[in-house]
Amino acid sequence: MIWFLEGQASQRDIILGARDALPPGTAIHASHRGDRAEITGLADISYQEPADPAERLAFILDTALAHGIRVIVAGRAGAGYEVHREVFQRAGLVLVTGGTSLETFERVDDKSQFTAQAQRAGLACVPAITVTNADELVQAHAVVSAQGEACIKPAVGIYGQGFWRFRPGVDRFRCFANPDAREVSFSDYLQAYTAQATRPAMLVMPYLAGSECSMDMVCEAGRVVACVGRRKQGGYQTFERDGAAVELAVRAAEHFGCDGLVNVQTRDDAQGVPHLLEINPRYSGGIGYTRATGVNLAGIFATRRLGYPEPPRQWVPGVRVRAITVAAIVSD
Template sequence: MIWFLEGQSSQRDVIAGARAALPERIQIVASHRQSRPEITGLADLALREPQDNEARIAWVIDTARAHGVKVVLAGRVGHVYEAHRADFERAGLVLVTGALSLDTFERVDDKSVFTREASAAGLACIPAITVHTQAELESAYAQLSRDGQVCVKPTRGIYGQGFWRVSEDVDPFRSFANADSHEVNLNVFAQAYGQSEQPKPLLVMPYMPGSECSVDMVCEAGKAVAFVGRRKQGLMQTFERDSDAVELALRAAEHFGCDGIVNVQTRDDASGQPHLLEINLRYSGGIGYTRETGVNLPGIFATRRLNLPQPLGAWRDDVQVKAITVAVSVRGEELLR
């Protein structure tokens, strides 16, 4: 058996990919802290996780042993599970968190540390200045704005939360009138940052005007055994596997020793050269789209970890996809559990 713990909403896509690749005799367990039957309903056994992070550790281990689970994949809070890797190993369980040590989580999750290490390793990375005060923010902006547009983002976070393009020329009210533009006036942003009671460190960086490439991959101790690059083109997403962006992402995953289903993001500069943005030690929200290329990443992960034949795939060129909302029917009693 294999167990997919609470992850992003794409947990459903990961379960579906694994189910398509695994023999029917191999059961899948899925769990979530919330009532999410539209996700866990795809599994053979659906469970509700304890709310407390630490309480989940003993519960997962005990439940896995009781049901004969062999492999446990963490989705969210992978670092919490990684801290207890020895407990899982003593219980005879294969724990997959996205990394093989807590040190990797610290080096990757703190984008300031990640940027410094990636640059030192010779990996093309967007240069950044870490700031903690309004004065440092304004100084960093003055330094970087001489060469072009400037942007900021928190040193820790997901989903691009806290990302803003900063400029002195932006209408002071634009960030309130149209937050989705992610544009903010420098003075408005700097003053608000300076007045924050507990300002969190920020990265101030040159803004790369090119497109982003999100590379989903299955890694084993740093080696990518399968991968697909996704690039947004307006409302559509296209796919690639033989590109400079994908190659950069693979080198980054190897350097940081990624292990599991992970995601590496890059962004092109004005000349089309990719630069590292970040590594997510978990599967991405869009991993389900990659199956349209003929590559079943969740299926490859599940079969290899269970020592089973992995699904055969044939790469499909010139594929484009567009995300749509799909209704999933669930019974009323499932929502009450």
């Protein structure tokens, strides 16, 4: 049996992928801290996790042992479970967090450390300057913008929160009228930045003009066993399984010791050369789209962890997908 703990909303897609690949009768458990029946209700058995971290850990251990669960998959809070890996091992449970040790999370969660590590490993990545105050921000912007457009993002964060592209002469109201464009002038950003004495560390870096590729993959102790890349093309997403971006993402995941369902993001420069952006040691929000290629990543992951034959991979070329919103019934 396998238990998927709280993750992204795509936890629903993970459950469905595992269900289609596992032998009949193999129980799937799922849980979430919120009332998310549209996600967890697809499992054979579902739970609502306690909000308190200490209570949650005890609940997970007790429940897993009571139900004979073999594999526990951390979704969103991998590092929080990784610190307790020995506790799970002593209980005879297989814990999958996204990494094999805390070192993986320490190296990828802080983007400044991640960039430095990637550069030392010879992995092409976007060079970045870490700033912690207004003077450093001004200096970093001067250095980066001398080579072209600059952008900024938090040293620690997810979902692209806090990312802004500096565009000279952009309408001052644009960041309010169209925040999804993520465009602001440097002078307006600096004015807002200096309104508070202290700020978290930020990264100033060149803005790459090419497209972004999001690589969903199955890793086992630092080895990639399956991978599908997603690239946004207008309102659609296309897929790839080879090429420079895929090769870079695979090298990065293996170098940083990823383990489980993880996501690696790259972005091309103006010449189409991919550069590493970040590694997320957890499954992405869009991993469910990859099923359209004939590769069931969640199924491959679940079957291999439980010792069953993995589902066949029948790559379908030329697929494009587009997200739509559907209603999910959560109660009678």
